[in-house]
Amino acid sequence: MSSVIEVTEIVKTYQMSEDNTVRALRGVSFNIEEGDLVAIMGPSGSGKSTLMNVLGCLDRPTSGSYMLGGQEVATLSDQELATVRNRRIGFVFQSFNLLSRTTALENVELPLLYARNGASVSSSERRKRAVEALESVGLGDRLRHKSSQLSGGQQQRVAIARALVNHPNMILADEPTGNLDSVSSAEIMAIFQRLNIEQGITVIFVTHEPDIAAHTRRILRMFDGTLVEDERVANQVVVYKAPQVEQQVTTQDTSQETVSIGQAQEVLA
Numbered sequence: 622m623s624s625v626i627e628v629t630e631i632v633k634t635y636q637m638s639e640d641n642t643v644r645a646l647r648g649v650s651f652n653i654e655e656g657d658l659v660a661i662m663g664p665s666g667s668g669k670s671t672l673m674n675v676l677g678c679l680d681r682p683t684s685g686s687y688m689l690g691g692q693e694v695a696t697l698s699d700q701e702l703a704t705v706r707n708r709r710i711g712f713v714f715q716s717f718n719l720l721s722r723t724t725a726l727e728n729v730e731l732p733l734l735y736a737r738n739g740a741s742v743s744s745s746e747r748r749k750r751a752v753e754a755l756e757s758v759g760l761g762d763r764l765r766h767k768s769s770q771l772s773g774g775q776q777q778r779v780a781i782a783r784a785l786v787n788h789p790n791m792i793l794a795d796e797p798t799g800n801l802d803s804v805s806s807a808e809i810m811a812i813f814q815r816l817n818i819e820q821g822i823t824v825i826f827v828t829h830e831p832d833i834a835a836h837t838r839r840i841l842r843m844f845d846g847t848l849v850e851d852e853r854v855a856n857q858v859v860v861y862k863a864p865q866v867e868q869q870v871t872t873q874d875t876s877q878e879t880v881s882i883g884q885a886q887e888v889l890a
């Protein structure tokens with residue numbers, strides 16, 4: 622596996638006044654392999670959100686290198702960062718960040734409208750992709766509900782669908798289950814695991830809860846702006862159930878072929 626993220630000596634400081642500098646990240650280095658599922662933990666103020674914003678190309682580090690898919694992104698302009706973000710990354714926030722009087726469909730279509738090349742995505746194509754994304758998070762029956770008419774867990778699933786609609790190869794989420802009960806949190810973990818296992822999407826999220834972090838394969842721990850621990854999860858909690866459709870079938874010429882999940886779902890539909 623190759624590293625999709627290579628972070629080297631990332632520093633982020635905020636100059637509040639002449640004699641007050643906040644050192645949010647003090648030289649953080651790590652790699653993340655393509656297709657991994659990673660939790661970032663650590664106490665409040667330890668720099669988790671700052672790190673996620675850098676990883677998500679929402680912000681630039683003060684110094685250090687951030688190689689994303691082999692490209693140095695630490696020094697890109699705002700416009701270039703936005704392009705990278707659009708192409709590669711889906712970002713999910715703790716507070717969902719949906720428009721409240723707007724339907725699930727419209728919320729999910731938004732990134733396609735705002736995409737720099739948005740003009741090339743027709744309204745019918747936008748609708749089709751939004752429906753697909755919402756169906757993929759189990760909300761095919763809530764397409765026309767407004768955000769205010771959805772539960773917290775459902776709103777977060779809309780936010781995940783919105784993050785998916787540009788077909789990113791990476792999902793980043795800052796405390797995605799922070800406002801959710803344990804049942805809804807497990808649903809979100811099942812979605813992350815499915816995206817990770819079925820589509821190989823790299824998933825990185827922040828959590829304060831050890832039970833939620835246990836759903837990943839790797840935990841990075843932050844303390845006071847530094848990475849203090851990098852742990853492989855020994856007994857990953859797997860809540861995603863693979864559909865029982867992968868099977869060996871005997872064809873007429875008696876040779877064996879494997880039916881892919883996609884083909885089988887078509888056949889079973």
Ligand SMILES: Nc1ncnc2c1ncn2[C@@H]1O[C@H](COP(=O)(O)OP(=O)(O)OP(=O)(O)O)[C@@H](O)[C@H]1O
Pocket residue numbers: 635643644645663664665666667668669670671672
């Ligand atoms: N825009 C900013 N301007 C100034 N200081 C900031 C800014 N953003 C974050 N900080 C400071 O940087 C440090 C790290 O903040 P950060 O939000 O990354 O912490 P966190 O680990 O995400 O905490 P929490 O668990 O509470 O969300 C904190 O001391 C915070 O006050």
Ligand SMILES: [Mg+2]
Pocket residue numbers: 669670671795
């Ligand atoms: Mg935070």
